[in-house]
Amino acid sequence: MLRISHVGLRGVVGRGLTAAHVLDFAAAFGTFLEPGCRVVIGRDPRASGIMLREGVLAGLTACGHDVVDLGVVSTPVIQHCIRNLEAGGGVSIGASHNTADWNALKFFGPEGIYLSTAEAGELLDIYHLRRFDFAPWDRTGKAVEEPCAAEAIDSYVAVLGEHYDFEKLRRFRVVVDCSNGTSSMILRRLEQRYGLDMVLINERTEGRRFAHDPATNRETVALQLAPLVKPLGADAGFLFDIDSDRVALATETGEAVSEEMVLPLLADYLLPRREGKLVITNLSTTALVEEVARRHGGKVIRVPVGRQAAIDALTSYRPEQVAIAGEGTGAVMMSQFRFVYDGIAAMLAVLTMMAEQGRRLSEILAGYPVYKMLKTQLPLVSARVPELLTELQERYGSGRVNTTDGLRVDWPDRWFHVRVSQTEPVIRVIAERRDEEPRELFEELVEAVRRLD
Amino acid sequence: MKVRQHKLKIGVSGIRGEVGEFLTPPMACAFAQAFGTYVGPGRVVVGRDTRPHGPMLEHAVACGLLAAGCDVVRVGVQPTPTIQIYVANRGARGGLAITASHNPPEYNALKLFNSSGLFFNSYERSELIDLYHQSNFHHATNDAIGWVHADYGRPAGIHIERVLAHVDKDRIRRAGFRVAVDAVNGAGSEMTVEFLGEYLGCELVPLAVDPHKPFPRVAEPRPDTLGELAAAVKEFGCHAGFAQDPDADRLAVVAENGRVLDNDDVLALVVDAVLEKQPGDVVVNLTTSAVIEDVARRYGCRVHRTPVGEANVVERLLATRAVIGGEGSNGGVIFPAVHPCRDSYTGMAFLLDRMAATGKTVSELAAGLPRYVRRQTKVAFEHGPLGGVMQALEERYQGAETDRRDGLKLIWPDRWVHVRASNTEPVMRIAVEARSAEEAERLFSEVQGIVAS
Numbered sequence A: 001m002l003r004i005s006h007v008g009l010r011g012v013v014g015r016g017l018t019a020a021h022v023l024d025f026a027a028a029f030g031t032f033l034e035p036g037c038r039v040v041i042g043r044d045p046r047a048s049g050i051m052l053r054e055g056v057l058a059g060l061t062a063c064g065h066d067v068v069d070l071g072v073v074s075t076p077v078i079q080h081c082i083r084n085l086e087a088g089g090g091v092s093i094g095a096s097h098n099t100a101d102w103n104a105l106k107f108f109g110p111e112g113i114y115l116s117t118a119e120a121g122e123l124l125d126i127y128h129l130r131r132f133d134f135a136p137w138d139r140t141g142k143a144v145e146e147p148c149a150a151e152a153i154d155s156y157v158a159v160l161g162e163h164y165d166f167e168k169l170r171r172f173r174v175v176v177d178c179s180n181g182t183s184s185m186i187l188r189r190l191e192q193r194y195g196l197d198m199v200l201i202n203e204r205t206e207g208r209r210f211a212h213d214p215a216t217n218r219e220t221v222a223l224q225l226a227p228l229v230k231p232l233g234a235d236a237g238f239l240f241d242i243d244s245d246r247v248a249l250a251t252e253t254g255e256a257v258s259e260e261m262v263l264p265l266l267a268d269y270l271l272p273r274r275e276g277k278l279v280i281t282n283l284s285t286t287a288l289v290e291e292v293a294r295r296h297g298g299k300v301i302r303v304p305v306g307r308q309a310a311i312d313a314l315t316s317y318r319p320e321q322v323a324i325a326g327e328g329t330g331a332v333m334m335s336q337f338r339f340v341y342d343g344i345a346a347m348l349a350v351l352t353m354m355a356e357q358g359r360r361l362s363e364i365l366a367g368y369p370v371y372k373m374l375k376t377q378l379p380l381v382s383a384r385v386p387e388l389l390t391e392l393q394e395r396y397g398s399g400r401v402n403t404t405d406g407l408r409v410d411w412p413d414r415w416f417h418v419r420v421s422q423t424e425p426v427i428r429v430i431a432e433r434r435d436e437e438p439r440e441l442f443e444e445l446v447e448a449v450r451r452l453d
Numbered sequence B: 001m002k003v004r005q006h007k008l009k010i011g012v013s014g015i016r017g018e019v020g021e022f023l024t025p026p027m028a029c030a031f032a033q034a035f036g037t038y039v040g041p042g043r044v045v046v047g048r049d050t051r052p053h054g055p056m057l058e059h060a061v062a063c064g065l066l067a068a069g070c071d072v073v074r075v076g077v078q079p080t081p082t083i084q085i086y087v088a089n090r091g092a093r094g095g096l097a098i099t100a101s102h103n104p105p106e107y108n109a110l111k112l113f114n115s116s117g118l119f120f121n122s123y124e125r126s127e128l129i130d131l132y133h134q135s136n137f138h139h140a141t142n143d144a145i146g147w148v149h150a151d152y153g154r155p156a157g158i159h160i161e162r163v164l165a166h167v168d169k170d171r172i173r174r175a176g177f178r179v180a181v182d183a184v185n186g187a188g189s190e191m192t193v194e195f196l197g198e199y200l201g202c203e204l205v206p207l208a209v210d211p212h213k214p215f216p217r218v219a220e221p222r223p224d225t226l227g228e229l230a231a232a233v234k235e236f237g238c239h240a241g242f243a244q245d246p247d248a249d250r251l252a253v254v255a256e257n258g259r260v261l262d263n264d265d266v267l268a269l270v271v272d273a274v275l276e277k278q279p280g281d282v283v284v285n286l287t288t289s290a291v292i293e294d295v296a297r298r299y300g301c302r303v304h305r306t307p308v309g310e311a312n313v314v315e316r317l318l319a320t321r322a323v324i325g326g327e328g329s330n331g332g333v334i335f336p337a338v339h340p341c342r343d344s345y346t347g348m349a350f351l352l353d354r355m356a357a358t359g360k361t362v363s364e365l366a367a368g369l370p371r372y373v374r375r376q377t378k379v380a381f382e383h384g385p386l387g388g389v390m391q392a393l394e395e396r397y398q399g400a401e402t403d404r405r406d407g408l409k410l411i412w413p414d415r416w417v418h419v420r421a422s423n424t425e426p427v428m429r430i431a432v433e434a435r436s437a438e439e440a441e442r443l444f445s446e447v448q449g450i451v452a453s
Helices: A019-032 A049-062 A075-084 A117-127 A150-162 A181-196 A218-223 A257-272 A290-296 A307-315 A343-357 A363-366 A382-395 A438-451 B023-037 B053-069 B080-090 B122-134 B154-164 B169-175 B189-199 B227-235 B262-279 B291-298 B308-320 B344-358 B360-368 B387-397 B437-453
Strands: A002-006 A008-012 A039-045 A067-072 A087-092 A102-106 A173-177 A197-201 A236-240 A245-251 A278-282 A301-304 A322-326 A332-334 A371-379 A399-403 A407-411 A415-418 A426-434 B008-011 B014-019 B042-047 B071-077 B094-098 B109-114 B148-150 B178-182 B203-208 B241-242 B250-254 B282-285 B304-308 B325-326 B332-334 B375-378 B400-401 B408-412 B415-421 B426-435
Touching: A002 A019, A002 A067, A002 A117, A008 A019, A008 B203, A019 A049, A019 A102, A019 A117, A019 B023, A019 B053, A019 B400, A039 A075, A039 A245, A049 A067, A049 A087, A049 A102, A067 A150, A067 A181, A067 B189, A067 B291, A075 A087, A075 A102, A075 A150, A087 B426, A102 A426, A117 A218, A117 A307, A117 B408, A150 A343, A181 A343, A218 A236, A218 A245, A218 B023, A218 B375, A236 B426, A257 A278, A257 A290, A257 A322, A257 A332, A257 A343, A257 A363, A257 B122, A278 A290, A290 A301, A290 A343, A301 A307, A307 A322, A307 B178, A322 B189, A363 B250, A371 B408, A382 A407, A382 A415, A382 A438, A415 A438, A426 A438, A438 B148, B008 B122, B014 B023, B023 B042, B023 B053, B023 B094, B023 B109, B023 B122, B023 B344, B042 B053, B053 B094, B053 B109, B071 B080, B080 B304, B094 B344, B109 B203, B154 B189, B154 B332, B154 B344, B154 B437, B169 B304, B169 B344, B178 B189, B178 B227, B178 B308, B189 B203, B189 B241, B189 B332, B189 B344, B227 B241, B241 B344, B250 B262, B250 B344, B262 B282, B262 B291, B262 B325, B262 B332, B262 B344, B262 B360, B282 B308, B308 B325, B332 B344, B344 B360, B375 B437, B387 B408, B387 B415, B387 B426, B415 B437
Parallel strands: A039 A067, A039 A087, A173 A197, A173 A236, A278 A301, A278 A322, B042 B071, B042 B094, B071 B148, B178 B203, B178 B241, B282 B304, B282 B325
Antiparallel strands: A002 A008, A008 A102, A087 A102, A236 A245, A322 A332, A371 A426, A399 A407, A407 A415, A415 A426, B008 B014, B014 B109, B094 B109, B241 B250, B325 B332, B375 B426, B400 B408, B408 B415, B415 B426
């Protein structure tokens, strides 16, 4: 259970992901960076994070970098700190929405931006070649413990304050499921500094196991968060993954909202406010995004699934052309936050929308047309994938065809996407239809995959 | 003859090499993981000397230990004997000292200790090195990964109290010695100042006691490297000067007249002081002066000889329940009542105690020892010639008693010759000892002639 890719290093600690991988990857990143630059690192609360931290510190300092270790903080704070300190790059240690036994390394360049595919490719080449630029014996770097996590969080929270009018948000009561991750530290600071009314559950950071699977989706929201919103008289519920770069929602009525709704909602909020009219999202995300974009004269750019494709698409436009980028997993990045996946910033945008429209969250959501999605995954040997895609393309040639990541076909009221998973040997099948379930289309697709297995 | 560059050595004595291109953090991490696998889950103490790459290797070692499921107790910059005593005192599974001892500053190494704070014996070392080569490591999962604890404050006090239990502290304080100290800016820098200044009431002339600065002289404390200390002793009218190596296990002593004492004589003075209080067996290596036998004879005590190497002396010392031992030329006093390890603090304490008790100066104490003259050198050495040299020497000196446990030692009642291969460097060491300078010189040049042919 180890995956080394353009996104970085990810695996189950001790069962695939070992200390040797961490050391080599950190040394590769230390070699990749500008010589002698400072690097900011932080980690999520997983117990294994301490082992990864030591390895990352060893690899980076061996290459002559001084390292600012923020300790346990969320990824957007690390990215903010890289920019604030004008550091040469950063590393986030944490497996985000995965279960507690996983861990991962994510790498950032200057300004806290994600590595492009070309840069990530170079990093991988250095890793595989194992030819690292270790500094001479008297030039090794050292770990620096300033600024500390609290200072970095303060500085990050101050930036949030520049973009949101907290006066308006103070009247809301909000319930937050922190999933035992790093969001609680930021939320408590927001509470102190701006007087927000927040009730936190699963607030304590945990290293061994989390109260629930930290995935930001409707099922997880329904577990503990949604049932609490109404009894607590709250205006909304928010759930964050472990490193708080993703968010999921519950309405004041206690309804768990589909994770697909976060991006359309925020696109609706941002498009009229920003110069940029582009929305970047992947091929598996709801068609509601297009419908919302049309209302504001915006345009949707569809890219293959995975963070890397979104990042590459972003770099191919001028920043002011793009309003928002994201995916149907509750991960969104907004232009005013320099395109960093940030669940907390997304939460504040939703609350601002509620304040400005003077409507409850359930009312706002009711204003959108209903799209119903069906999805599943089926086993299929990789060798038969081209055959499947060709067959489907012939059969559904009447629609608009996109083959940049498997096959997506769009009709005015429905679409489907069939693609190979990047993480497992399975085919993912997704179909969506306006107003009603695309049951018939979905079953045809599933049947087509089954016939080839 | 080609002289081999031993920039990296991984073998039964552990791992040692030049940092940068040769000794890398992935290697140190893997070695530590092998160590953690060998000692099993539990606390492992990690300390280091003051080399600039120490912190980098400390992170790599911590990473490997955590990955193996150990808890790390970080003690920071500490003398090697202090780390060993702390391991035994705290009931840890084992310990690692990150230090290349008396080697130049570009080198570093890992010294490995078992749960009793003793160097691994030869059997343990070869098991560990097999584990390392097989990469057969334990990999802890998130549920079992431990933590990094820090205890910078206590180790020095534990060590110092143990040493002072064996001398008359008040008598030393009353004597009001003035002492010059050269800790080579190494691991002893702070503790030695505390030990001599605060505990023993000495007036200090500090020379190189800043752990943040580089080594100001050749790291090995020998007569030819201690010119500055000798000058300071005379200039400031000190009663003595003490010099340590970077990890403060070795001691060299400067007499009040500015003469650097022969390390064998320092050991002899300590042996004398110990045996006077508590007669018992003595263990020294084969290259140590016959003065030890003379001193032991005063008290009717036995002397055991071992191959060169601290681990060999300690092994024998424990097996024979000896009361004192050491390695003459290496400046190592091993007093098991404090801890079975080479310890400069024990040496300093006994010497000051002896001065206070007798009212004699260092040179007067040394003058009370039987006079021997030693000559030693090393020659670049490829594998092979040692056997030939041994044969030639044995043929030439047929009347001598022979000892072949570590190279060849030829022994007469009033002189000896020892030729052996170094454990750490690609050199052959030659040592001779006789009653007079003329006799020593004659024997030395004869042996050199045989070696050269």
